[in-house]
Amino acid sequence: MGTRERRTRERAEREQRILAVGRRLLLERSFAGLTMDRVAEKIEYSKGIVYKHFTSKEDLICGMTAEFLAEILGFFRRAAVFHGSTRERLTAIVVAAQLHFKLAPDQFEVQQISTMDATTARASAPRKAEVERLTAQLLEFFRALADEAVRDGDLTLSSATARDTLVHGAWCMLAGAETLGRHERLRRIFKHTDLDAALRRNLQAFLDGHGWKPLSRRHDYEDTAQRVLREVFPQESLRAAETDPDARQARHAP
Amino acid sequence: MGTRERRTRERAEREQRILAVGRRLLLERSFAGLTMDRVAEKIEYSKGIVYKHFTSKEDLICGMTAEFLAEILGFFRRAAVFHGSTRERLTAIVVAAQLHFKLAPDQFEVQQISTMDATTARASAPRKAEVERLTAQLLEFFRALADEAVRDGDLTLSSATARDTLVHGAWCMLAGAETLGRHERLRRIFKHTDLDAALRRNLQAFLDGHGWKPLSRRHDYEDTAQRVLREVFPQESLRAAETDPDARQARHAP
DNA sequence: ACTTTTTGTGACGCTTCGTCATATGATGCC
DNA sequence: GGCATCATATGACGAAGCGTCACAAAAAGT
Known part of the structure; x- marks a missing residue:
């Protein structure tokens, strides 16, 4: 039975x-x-x-982290089918991550807590392993795109480890901007700057610096980003705009 | 009396x-x-x-954060007198931050904790204000260098806010790499990569992408970084090398 | 109907935070 | 010196949370 x-x-x-x-x-x-x-x-x-x-409170936090990562992974999968150059698809992934962060404001704090060693130390082994597995899977998207770009001749790396250097940089920038950079204190200091647009712009500069073609002078990646939002995440981006009203505010001087 | x-x-x-x-x-x-x-x-x-x-445990954490930021500020002040182009001096500042992180391993966790909103909420107002003041001062170094570069014609920005976009990117990358990117989990995933060198390389790519001259193809900024360590922080860099023995290990394939 | 196993409970011990009534000592005044 | 006043310091205490475990209830098996 x-x-x-x-x-x-x-x-x-x-x-x-x-x-x-x-x-x-x-x-x-x-x-x-x-x-x-x-x-x-x-x-x-x-x-x-x-x-x-859950064996402890930390384990619960860890479980929540895994849930978030799985959700982001889902977003990545959807973003990955976007048609375009490798760099456009990388942009799509970044946009997906940004969007998910906006849709799940609680993720901010969870991420913050779960990256503390003290938290990780008290979580159960299987849960920790799952988080690590998911993180690796997320990074695999970046790695795969970089490898594909190299094969296509759109990206030239100096050595085998340089690919991971690039991936690490992109990840730090993305994760750093979404967690540290979202903190109230920082937001006050950068109050005249649209941090979402800034992150996208900075990531493109970063990719330009690594010579990932087509360079941003050849292609409007902000346009790509907007297209990804419209075409891949129509409902979600609407929901994000509703939730966060000041995303609509134009930031120009009055 | x-x-x-x-x-x-x-x-x-x-x-x-x-x-x-x-x-x-x-x-x-x-x-x-x-x-x-x-x-x-x-x-x-x-x-x-x-x-x-200290009015609460969180307030103590906040105080420790302020202490760290003040120390880093001291490092920045020393690094700022390094002679060279604006971009070389920016490199010097980044190296100073990296060095301080390595010398104060406890800072990692403090930083992590103090960026949580929950922590900030329970700290006393004056202490919070001090942390914010110090953070702003640190960022002022970046802003000032960017402004100077613009005046010198080494950097061209599209609008007034773009300077802060750049500063925000640099900060996210630096802080992101030193906190999130140092986490045990990430370190395992990137185990074949020298994360310190990666951060420096990525930051240079980022600056190249923003067109901050002289570009890295024109100047060896890794050499600048090493010079800063030797000339500005001779004792400290020695101490860092002792503390962290695996920084000495060559990471090439055997 | 009775045993075994699984599932569920919440009181309990322990730790920590932060407070506050009280004690101790310093300073000032006559 | 003797007494009042203020600053400084103490640690017992209440409140609250974590995680456990002896026991209870229910389900499955026989």
Whole structure:
């Protein structure tokens, strides 16, 4: 009989609910407000059950991170089918990441917390492995595109490790801008700058510097970015625009 | 009589000791091991006194952040007197930041924690203001160099905001690489890459992309970086090399 | 109907934060 | 010196969260 399957399915569903509740708590009441007791209360089970799923609070955070990464991976997959040069497709991926960050504002804090060594240290091994696997998969998109660009002759690298140098740079810039660069303090200092547009512009400059063709003087990648939003993520980009009203504000001097 | 002055001086000294103890605890026992009771014990005062200096644990973290930023600022000031083009001086500043990160491994975690909104929210207003002031001062170095480059004709910007776009990009890349990019997980994924050299290389590519002259094809900025280490930070770079032995390992395939 | 296994509970011990009533000592005034 | 006043310092205490575990309830098996 299918009892066994039903059991595991119910278990998986409960795990999803825990993650969802955790996410909501984090968004509404911030890190300090996310407590295991509260999670237990919201899912209408006792605390012991929560601990059956996640061995510690850090493990839960880790689980939330994995969920986010999986979502981003989904966005990447959709962005990857965009037609165009390797560099256009790289742009599409970056736009996808940006979009996901905007749609999931809670991700900001989760990412922040989960990159702390102290957090990672207390998470369970399998969960940590999953996060690492997903991260590697995300980076694989960058690597594959770079390799393809080299094959096409659009990119020339000085040695085998230079590909990872490039990938690392792109990742740092993207992740750095979305986490550190989004912090309230920094935002105040850069209050006259549209940080989303800045990131895209800077990444293009970075790619130009590495000589990834066609260079941005030959192609309007901001146009590509807008096309990706319209063609690949029509609903999502609408939703993002609604959520974040000041993204609509023109930033020109009055 | 100088009683009053002695008092304030002793108070300031004690605050320094609290910060130093906090730093040591964080390094040795990581974030969870940093408790206010432990700090009190180590400075040989009661907990109430610690709370007279720092209104909360987060406030202490914030204070430690300010201390780090002040140190980096000192490094920047020293690096800024390096003779050369604006781009060489920018390189010098980046090298200074890299060096400081290497010399103060505890900074990694502090930075990480203090960029969380939850942390900032619980810190005292004056301390937060100081951190923001110092951050702005650090960024001012970048802005000033960019402005000077524009005046010299070494850099051409499309509009007034583009300068801050560039500065933001450089900052994200630097800070992103030193915090996110240093995480154990990422390091494993990029295990064959020298991340320090990668950051320097990527930043130069970024500057090339923005057309900051002289371009890296015209000048060996890795050489500039090494010169800065030798000429401006001779002792510090030696100390960094000792502390971090695997920085010496050549990363070429065997 | 009775045993075994799985699933679920929440009181409990422990740790930490941050406070506050109280103690201790310094300073000023007569 | 004796007394009042203020600053400085203490650590016991309440509150809150984490994670555990002995026990309870329910389900599966026989």
